[in-house]
Amino acid sequence: xxxxxxxxxxxxxxxxxxxxxxxxxxxxxxxEQKESRTVELQILNQDTFSAENKTWEVDRSTVTVSYTxxxxxxxxxxxxxxxxxxxxxxxxITGSVPVYVELVNQENASSISDIVARPSVVxxxxxxxxxxxxxxxxxQQGNVAEGYTVSSITVDPTTIYVNGPESSVGRISSLGxxxxxxxxxxxxxxxxxxxxxxxxxxxxxxxxxxxxSQEQVDxxxxxxxxxxxxxxxxxxxxVQNGYTVEELQISPKSISVSGSESVLxxxxxxxLPALDVSNAKEDVSVSLRLKDYLPSGLSLAEPNxxxxxxxxxxxxPESTKEEVEQNTKASTxxxxxxxxxxxxxxxxxxxTTEEENSAETKGSGNGDSKGSGADSGESTENKGPSAERxxxxx
Numbered sequence: 001x002x003x004x005x006x007x008x009x010x011x012x013x014x015x016x017x018x019x020x021x022x023x024x025x026x027x028x029x030x031x032e033q034k035e036s037r038t039v040e041l042q043i044l045n046q047d048t049f050s051a052e053n054k055t056w057e058v059d060r061s062t063v064t065v066s067y068t069x070x071x072x073x074x075x076x077x078x079x080x081x082x083x084x085x086x087x088x089x090x091x092x093i094t095g096s097v098p099v100y101v102e103l104v105n106q107e108n109a110s111s112i113s114d115i116v117a118r119p120s121v122v123x124x125x126x127x128x129x130x131x132x133x134x135x136x137x138x139x140q141q142g143n144v145a146e147g148y149t150v151s152s153i154t155v156d157p158t159t160i161y162v163n164g165p166e167s168s169v170g171r172i173s174s175l176g177x178x179x180x181x182x183x184x185x186x187x188x189x190x191x192x193x194x195x196x197x198x199x200x201x202x203x204x205x206x207x208x209x210x211x212x213s214q215e216q217v218d219x220x221x222x223x224x225x226x227x228x229x230x231x232x233x234x235x236x237x238x239v240q241n242g243y244t245v246e247e248l249q250i251s252p253k254s255i256s257v258s259g260s261e262s263v264l265x266x267x268x269x270x271x272l273p274a275l276d277v278s279n280a281k282e283d284v285s286v287s288l289r290l291k292d293y294l295p296s297g298l299s300l301a302e303p304n305x306x307x308x309x310x311x312x313x314x315x316x317p318e319s320t321k322e323e324v325e326q327n328t329k330a331s332t333x334x335x336x337x338x339x340x341x342x343x344x345x346x347x348x349x350x351x352t353t354e355e356e357n358s359a360e361t362k363g364s365g366n367g368d369s370k371g372s373g374a375d376s377g378e379s380t381e382n383k384g385p386s387a388e389r390x391x392x393x394x
Contacts, residue, residue: 035074036066041099041122042085049088049126055165055209056088058097059123065101068114077112081105084117088124096121130166134175135159136194136217142182144223149258149301151224153179155217160194164210171207173199179219188221224258226301229270231255233309237278245277246314255290256301263297270294275309284311 041063049056065082083102090097099117103109138153160175174197179190193216196204231250239245255270272293277284288307291300 031071032068033071033074034066035069035077036064036118037077037079037082038062039065039079039082039084039101039117042083044085044087045089048091053129054126055129056091056124056126057165057209058086059125063099063101063122064118066114066116066118067112069108070111073108073111077108078105081108082115086122086124091124091126095123095125097124127165127167129163130169131161131163132169132172133159133161134172137174137176138219139176139178141178141180144181145183145185147226148185148223149226149256150181150184151222151258151299153181153219153221155219157214157217160217161213162210163213164207168207168210171198171204172196173201177217177219179221181221181223184221184223186223188223189218190221191216191218224299224301225261225264226256226258227264228254228256229267231270231272231307233272234274235277235311236274237276237280239277239313240279240281242316243281243313244316245311247312248275249310249312251308251310252304255304255307257294257298258301259298263295267295267298272307272309275311277311277313280311280313281315283313285309 039062041058041061043058046056063084065079065084067077069077081104083104085100086097087100088097098121099119101115101117103112103115136155136158138155140150140153144150155177162169162172162175176195176197177192178195179192181188194212194214196207198204231252231254233248233250235245235248250272257264270293272288275284275286286309288309290305290307294300
């Protein structure tokens with residue numbers, strides 16, 4: 001006991017000095033240091049604005065968490081050791097929401113201190129939700145095999161609903177599906193992802209908080225063989241006297257069509273309606289829609305859907321004109337002569353027939369007279385005795 005009581009003050013000072021010395025040595029060999037980690041920001045109560053048909057957007061997705069840690073543990077601290085979050089129920093009219101940070105890994109809790117999130121608040125913007133219907137458009141990419149063409153591309157479904165913030169949905173001009181047909185030579189089925197397009201036809205890469213009624217759609221590509229058909233046409237009617245049809249032009253001269261092999265094998269030429277040039281003395285032209293004259297089972301393989309038919313009308317030279325008129329008159333005279341001859345022959349035939357009929361009638365009359373004479377003689381014979389008696393009496 002005497003040991004502890006003697007020089008007590010000196011002994012206490014020695015202990016304090018020893019502790020201070022230990023602390024100094026410890027801090028020098030394993031000091032505290034400031035560290036930070038980038039931590040993903042979590043959102044709690046995300047359905048806070050659903051009842052109001054509104055959506056929200058936070059101005060950042062991560063925050064920086066700073067802390068103090070002993071140097072010997074600094075390398076062992078990870079971003080996953082912290083939880084940074086906001087609660088949308090804390091939303092205020094200013095749009096500012098505080099950021100909370102928790103240390104989820106308690107193993108180093110005693111060695112980590114001064115945990116702070118930067119920034120300490122984030123901004124949350126809210127706006128009305130919009131739901132909009134779009135017709136799905138198909139965009140063909142690539143080229144099919146030589147001698148083939150794409151007859152049609154169908155998709156299922158054909159309409160898609162987009163749901164999201166008005167500002168984001170308003171950027172969308174159309175929805176499309178890109179179908180790569182490169183090298184195809186037969187019907188093909190597949191599935192594709194929907195793409196957003198703006199008013200300039202450019203793809204919109206990222207639209208936050210926008211959802212689709214269906215992310216992917218099915219498509220069917222129908223491939224047909226292709227064939228070139230020659231176009232032909234004629235004229236009908238007669239141009240005015242002194243004029244002639246010098247040339248008949250068709251543009252284009254041929255078209256490319258597609259269809260099944262059985263239909264294509266049976267056709268090489270497409271005949272168009274005749275061009276009416278009746279009483280024409282100037283060029284005559286007409287344009288026709290090719291699809292109106294295609295046989296059943298065929299379709300146009302190229303965008304050009306109109307054909308032009310042009311008849312060049314030329315005035316004949318005077319000498320040629322006279323020849324034509326003479327030929328016309330000779331033809332008319334010949335036709336008239338032939339008509340007269342036919343009429344004369346018909347009259348003679350009729351006269352001969354009448355004479356024959358008259359002769360037959362006369363022959364028949366004479367026969368009848370003779371018969372009557374015989375009857376008369378017979379009558380005289382019967383009356384003979386009376387006549388004789390009359391004579392004697394006289």
